[in-house]
Amino acid sequence: MTSLPYHGLRLLAVHAHPDDESSKGAATSAKYASLGARVLIATMTGGEAGDILNPALLQSPKASRDIAGLRREEMAAAASALGAEHVWVGHVDSGLPDGDFDNQTPPGCFYRVPDEVAMLPLVHIIRTFRPQVVTTYDELGGYPHPDHIKNHAVTMAAVAAAADPAAHPELGEAWQVQKVYYNQDLSAKKWITIHEKMLEAGLESPFADHLEDFKKRDNQRNNWLSTRIDCGEFFPSRDRALLSHATQIDPEGGFFSASRKAARTYWPTEEFELATDLTGREPLTPGVDFQEDDLFASVTFDDGRRVPAEGMLPKSPETETEAGAETGAEATMSTESDSPA
Ligand SMILES: [Zn+2]
Numbered sequence: 001m002t003s004l005p006y007h008g009l010r011l012l013a014v015h016a017h018p019d020d021e022s023s024k025g026a027a028t029s030a031k032y033a034s035l036g037a038r039v040l041i042a043t044m045t046g047g048e049a050g051d052i053l054n055p056a057l058l059q060s061p062k063a064s065r066d067i068a069g070l071r072r073e074e075m076a077a078a079a080s081a082l083g084a085e086h087v088w089v090g091h092v093d094s095g096l097p098d099g100d101f102d103n104q105t106p107p108g109c110f111y112r113v114p115d116e117v118a119m120l121p122l123v124h125i126i127r128t129f130r131p132q133v134v135t136t137y138d139e140l141g142g143y144p145h146p147d148h149i150k151n152h153a154v155t156m157a158a159v160a161a162a163a164d165p166a167a168h169p170e171l172g173e174a175w176q177v178q179k180v181y182y183n184q185d186l187s188a189k190k191w192i193t194i195h196e197k198m199l200e201a202g203l204e205s206p207f208a209d210h211l212e213d214f215k216k217r218d219n220q221r222n223n224w225l226s227t228r229i230d231c232g233e234f235f236p237s238r239d240r241a242l243l244s245h246a247t248q249i250d251p252e253g254g255f256f257s258a259s260r261k262a263a264r265t266y267w268p269t270e271e272f273e274l275a276t277d278l279t280g281r282e283p284l285t286p287g288v289d290f291q292e293d294d295l296f297a298s299v300t301f302d303d304g305r306r307v308p309a310e311g312m313l314p315k316s317p318e319t320e321t322e323a324g325a326e327t328g329a330e331a332t333m334s335t336e337s338d339s340p341a
Pocket of ligand 1: 016148
């Protein structure tokens with residue numbers, strides 16, 4: 001174990017619902033875990049409000065009587081497929097109302113709990129796990145879902161409180177996270193680029209009808225893809241994790257199957273946006289994409305060693321783009337969390 005380069009490094013990936021960890025940053029999690037880092041996925045809610053999106057499971061008594069229980073089993077299988085550890089933060093899914101999140105979400109749900117209360121279990125998790133790097137969503141949630149927007153606010157509050165020895169000493173010894181990133185691997189830039197590359201290659205793009213949506217989303221928030229992780233060889237692990245969430249995935253669906261296949265060929269990376277950097281290195285240039293290719297670049301280990309500024313990630317083998325096709329794992333998402341729109 002100790003010979004693996006990332007042994008001693010810890011990544012905490014905070015997500016809103018079970019399945020988000022498999023559609024955002026999943027191959028990155030699998031890659032770091034394989035290199036010896038500890039990867040802990042913290043899921044804010046139990047996904048209790050999720051519908052059954054897989055027609056094959058509509059008749060399943062377990063799916064209709066105990067969706068929360070079934071989603072816990074699915075989550076355990078997904079974490080295992082990624083080689084990650086997992087913890088439930090313990091909040092209740094807010095569902096996805098059409099309009100006014102403040103009034104249409106159910107009382108007591110994650111969205112309605114004040115940030116300073118909702119953060120408490122996460123402060124404890126941060127102080128216990130002691131991650132050097134934390135990932136979460138941007139302030140718009142990356143996707144307009146109340147739990148995703150809340151995921152951002154609560155993660156940022158928890159990271160700040162965890163570092164403050166005066167804040168909630170009963171939750172453990174203070175811990176300073178060195179870097180926070182936002183998941184940006186479902187960026188509009190990515191889908192637009194894949195679309196253009198497919199046209200150049202003379203292929204029919206599955207994204208043609210969605211281009212206006214992508215551009216609108218790009219205008220709402222100009223995502224900064226500061227950091228790009230080369231992780232195509234772990235797309236099969238990501239697909240296995242995603243398929244573990246059987247209630248949320250229709251394996252026979254069309255659009256996402258095509259989009260995932262295209263991404264494997266034309267975009268074998270996952271992107272993140274640097275939000276907090278306390279490593280003390282020379283700052284990245286804001287707004288300039290692809291300046292980093294390792295989330296742990298310039299991070300300090302517990303023993304004082306430092307990850308080089310250029311990072312330590314080995315490049316993916318060239319054959320990566322073929323690897324997924326051979327597994328036959330054509331993961332198809334019908335859930336919001338993988339939606340490019
Ligand atoms: Zn979600």
